Amino acid sequence: MLLNKLLINYPYFAAVILFAVGAVIVLTRANLIKKLIGINIIESAVFLMFAAAGNIRGGVPPILDQTSPGRVYVNPLPSALMLTGIVVSVSVSALALSLVYRVYKAYGTLDARRIAEMKSEVRDRW
């Protein structure tokens, strides 16, 4: 029963797995670039969930065709929303990468743990 549900809803299942993978990467990796990749994976998981929600099995693209009524159209709205989401995610990545560059120039490393150590030394000296 449960397996059957999972098989029918496999896109959502994939989204959950992607989300978990991304979360683990963000929370356990010290490398800042890997953290950003993790965030991108998490965002893709959410996009997948939305896109899957818009799909209807056997649906056709939502272009109104009056000659053949009774057709099932897929829902275009979630895809349109996700275009916005992708734009947001790209801008977040761009800003984050520029900040990573500044941090790298200042500290000479991409390792979040070592940066935190250096930062606490700076604070102790004050």
Added chain:
Amino acid sequence: MVTAIRDHLPVLVVVAPLCVSFVLPTLVRRLRLAEGLTTLIAVIGLSGAGYLASLVLSGGGTSTVYSMGGWPAPWGVELVVGSAAALMLLTAAMVSLPAVLFSVNHLSQEVGSSNRAVWFYTLFLLLYGALAGMAVTNDIFNVYVLVEVAMLSCCGMVAARTDSRAAESALTYLILVSLGSALLLGGIGLIYIITGHLNMGYASQELSRIWQDYPRVVRLAASFFLVGLGVKSALFPLHVWLPDALSCAPSPASAVLSGLAVKGYLICLMKVLYNVFGGSLIQQLALDKIITVLGMAGIIAASLFALAQDELKRRLAFSTVAQLGYALLGMGLVNASALTGALFYMAAHAASTAVLFLAAGAIVTATGKKRVSELAGIGRKMPVTMAAFTVGSLSLAGVPLFAGFVGKWNLLLGSLEAGNWLGAAAVIVGSVLCGAYLFPVIRAAYLEPAPSDDKRQDPGWLQKLSMILLGAAVIILGVMPGPFLKLARRAAVDFIAVR
């Protein structure tokens, strides 16, 4: 022309700052003009917000509904200017104008060059537009977009200084907050999947009909919203990014971040919880208990952390986390008095914390001293700055006749009404702790002798004016809370009445 402006005012308060912010990057060499334009927009924002609030007040609490692009509700995006939106707009304008005035002639010193100052104003106006949008929007996907705009501009403002710590804390902020965005978007997706609506009103109607079919999905969606917006508004266990970000940002940015940005996310959370899920569903899902406990824990724990901080701005940052706990507590008690208290306290705290951060910024700029223990005798050298600081502290500590008291009083009444004695105790203990970490600063400033080689003095007249304006706002809100309290009460009643 005038009627056209009046009809489109709900969207103009959002779009005008955004449009001007897109023009500012072309003026990077002309700092004066950029400062003038930003101030102008802040003044226009204040008058627009005042006009909309007066409409709401005189209309007996009826909301103005504006359909974007003329598309009616279930299809188009809806903007609703009700009491809550008017209160939030007014608060945003009330704090933004002094923050801009403080930045004029001063910001270049803090961020390094006049080019960077113009970029800072660009981000500031983006944030202001996004906050106004969060206040008026009635569409959950629109909330997501505005939240992202606000988040990116906050992040840029935190990184505005050239030192390495600023970049590092902005990056930490961005990483944590993008996790929050993903959760928020997930919550929106779940609500859309089960209800088929993004409009808060329609989603709420549908949800009340069908939630029993999908109890787990509804629970998951609610927790996504709570955690996602909770990270962004620095609610207690998720506040880890806030102290670094606030202590690294330039002082007008800290004032706006602590006073407004986190409030914007909080008002979104309040709208989603009350306007989409509704009060009774919150109680059935036992979310109210979780929120109340988080609020109380935040008040007490963050106040204790604040006591341990020696750096003035970090102490104020932890104080912000503690004060947000009050708003959360009020949100969790699900009754009109507590919600009134929470809403009013959000406005009161916005003004009080902004004046505290501006005063702290003025002190740091004048003396280079960041620590509380180094502030001896500063009250006589910088009288206006310390007077403003004193007003802000008294308000946060909940002394009567200052803004914070009115909010805390209503929260206290609300906790007693809900029979939540722990909540009432948390409100009182939090106020005492707040006095315990803010009053030593004032005591050192006024009662301890200054070092003899002291050339510290108040900042320029614009900076003094901005602190006086905010201090006056704090006192006016405390002495005559009338219109603000009325807006808060009507907003609370509207929130409770959803279902």
